[in-house]
Amino acid sequence: MPDPTGSNAPRRRWPALVYGGGDEPDPRFSLANERTLLAWIRTALAFLAGAAAVTALDLDLPTVVSTAFGLLLAAAGMACGIQAWLGWCRAEAALRRRQALPSPTLGVVVSVIVLLVGATLVVAVVRG
Amino acid sequence: MNGAGPADAGLQEERTHLAWRRTTLALLVMVLVVARVALGDASPLTGVAVVSLVTLTVLAVMAAGMRRTRFATVSSREPRFSSVLRDGRLPFAVAALVVMACCVEAWGVLQRIA
Numbered sequence: 001m002p003d004p005t006g007s008n009a010p011r012r013r014w015p016a017l018v019y020g021g022g023d024e025p026d027p028r029f030s031l032a033n034e035r036t037l038l039a040w041i042r043t044a045l046a047f048l049a050g051a052a053a054v055t056a057l058d059l060d061l062p063t064v065v066s067t068a069f070g071l072l073l074a075a076a077g078m079a080c081g082i083q084a085w086l087g088w089c090r091a092e093a094a095l096r097r098r099q100a101l102p103s104p105t106l107g108v109v110v111s112v113i114v115l116l117v118g119a120t121l122v123v124a125v126v127r128g
Numbered sequence: 129m130n131g132a133g134p135a136d137a138g139l140q141e142e143r144t145h146l147a148w149r150r151t152t153l154a155l156l157v158m159v160l161v162v163a164r165v166a167l168g169d170a171s172p173l174t175g176v177a178v179v180s181l182v183t184l185t186v187l188a189v190m191a192a193g194m195r196r197t198r199f200a201t202v203s204s205r206e207p208r209f210s211s212v213l214r215d216g217r218l219p220f221a222v223a224a225l226v227v228m229a230c231c232v233e234a235w236g237v238l239q240r241i242a
Contacts, residue, residue: 013204014216014217018216019215019216024204027140027201028140030200031140031141031143031200032140034147035143037219037222037223038144038147038148038151038222041151041222041226042154044226044227044230045154048158048161048162048226048230049158051230051233051234051237052161052162052165052233063241067238067240070234070237071237071238074234074237077226077229077230077233078227078230078231080226081223081224081226081227081230082223082227084223085219085220085223085224088216088223089216092216
């Protein structure tokens with residue numbers, strides 16, 4: 001008889017919001033979800049590299065502009081990191097319950113930040 | 129579904145394994161860059177301590193991530209499954225690491241104009 005409190009019992013999986021219900025999905029889909037998480041992480045790392053580059057390199061930009069760039073790019077990195085986690089949770093829960101997969105909500109935030117950075121860059125180049 | 133089923137689950141595992149490797153390697157590079165930013169004028173001893181700690185953390189995450197993919201097709205009721213973090217803990221850890229690195233970078237950007 002399986003003893004749920006014994007030393008051989010499987011640990012409860014976290015978070016409960018994902019694993020509280022539903023069945024084990026096809027491992028291919030769970031692995032694909034994992035790769036999506038890692039892709040968002042790599043996107044965040046690219047933004048992080050951009051933020052580090054903007055402040056490390058001597059681009060001919062006024063301090064306000066380069067600081068704004070650095071902060072915006074760091075914010076985009078944060079948004080991608082948060083989306084990585086939220087997206088993984090929601091997709092894994094949807095896979096377990098055989099529901100439709102959610103769309104990446106924070107992707108909009110990231111796109112807006114990229115637009116802002118691009119527009120500021122255009123203005124700075126045109127005026128400089 | 130196209131009926132390929134379990135036959136190509138192994139390829140998915142390998143793809144995910146490689147994704148963990150390249151993601152955590154990129155993470156290691158960026159976390160070290162950010163650590164360099166954050167340390168700035170700190171003493172070399174502090175620098176070595178922080179860099180070592182950070183490197184070990186990321187390498188541990190890398191090892192766990194690569195190991196995790198081997199258990200994707202193992203039933204969650206098998207005893208050896210419970211020794212692997214085949215749930216949301218590692219995804220959260222890696223996402224939290226990235227978000228923290230971005231926060232440190234944002235702080236570093238602000239420090240530079242102070």
